[in-house]
Amino acid sequence: MAARFLKKQGYVILCRNYRARTGEIDIIAKDGDALVFIEVKSRHTDSYGSAKASITRAKQAKITRTAMYYLKETRQAEASARFDVVILGGEGEHIEVIRNAFEAAL
Numbered sequence: 001m002a003a004r005f006l007k008k009q010g011y012v013i014l015c016r017n018y019r020a021r022t023g024e025i026d027i028i029a030k031d032g033d034a035l036v037f038i039e040v041k042s043r044h045t046d047s048y049g050s051a052k053a054s055i056t057r058a059k060q061a062k063i064t065r066t067a068m069y070y071l072k073e074t075r076q077a078e079a080s081a082r083f084d085v086v087i088l089g090g091e092g093e094h095i096e097v098i099r100n101a102f103e104a105a106l
Contacts, residue, residue, distance in 0.1 A: 002086045023066040035081040037067040042088040060105040
């Protein structure tokens with residue numbers, strides 16, 4: 001659902017569920033010239049906190065390490081990159097994209 005929505009927004013999906021020894025990235029895409037590493041979060045209620053709050057500093061660091069591994073593996077170390085978060089709410093009736101959701105964290 002998130003990938004379909006991103007495609008409609010002009011993103012070009014390169015990879016889904018990228019796995020490396022450092023972790024996993026839900027979606028890797030191109031948005032114009034930028035390489036985008038995307039974390040997808042789904043929440044039906046905020047009983048356990050918001051989807052935004054679930055992207056902790058530790059989670060950001062894990063995504064950053066995995067993104068760096070991808071950049072090295074694909075020889076794109078000089079690529080312009082950013083980290084976005086897609087939040088799926090309810091039964092998919094609400095989709096929010098947070099561009100530049102966080103800076104690279106280690």
